[in-house]
Amino acid sequence: MTAATPDVDAFTRAYWDAAAEGRLLLRRCAACGRAHHYPREFCPFCWSDDVEWETATGRATLYTWSVVHRNDLPPFGGRVPYVAAVVDLAEGPRMMTEVVDCAEGELRVGMDLEVTFRAEGELQVPVFRPRRS
Numbered sequence: 642m643t644a645a646t647p648d649v650d651a652f653t654r655a656y657w658d659a660a661a662e663g664r665l666l667l668r669r670c671a672a673c674g675r676a677h678h679y680p681r682e683f684c685p686f687c688w689s690d691d692v693e694w695e696t697a698t699g700r701a702t703l704y705t706w707s708v709v710h711r712n713d714l715p716p717f718g719g720r721v722p723y724v725a726a727v728v729d730l731a732e733g734p735r736m737m738t739e740v741v742d743c744a745e746g747e748l749r750v751g752m753d754l755e756v757t758f759r760a761e762g763e764l765q766v767p768v769f770r771p772r773r774s
Contacts, residue, residue, distance in 0.1 A: 704727045755770060
């Protein structure tokens with residue numbers, strides 16, 4: 642694992658296994674009905690521990706972004722420039738991610754995106770690209 646690759650534990654194993662299959666998971670609270678991301682063992686809204694994994698649609702809209710031109714941390718330094726972004730998932734939660742396969746000048750707040758996955762060591766990490774029509 643690289644410094645930027647998260648540790649996989651018993652709780653997050655389902656998330657990373659789904660990513661390896663090309664599926665993005667989030668958590669939904671049975672008590673209040675709200676979805677959240679990043680995955681936690683409790684609901685960040687009502688604090689219930691009655692939360693379940695749910696497969697997301699993989700659709701999102703671009704909320705904001707920044708083009709990173711310098712980053713000395715591996716593996717990011719080899720990718721500069723790259724687009725660090727916050728996206729609104731169709732299910733409601735906001736997610737920090739990266740936008741790929743899109744020229745900087747084509748980025749627009751509210752643009753339609755879809756999840757794709759990039760290999761980072763042994764993991765598949767969710768990133769987003771412009772949604773294909």
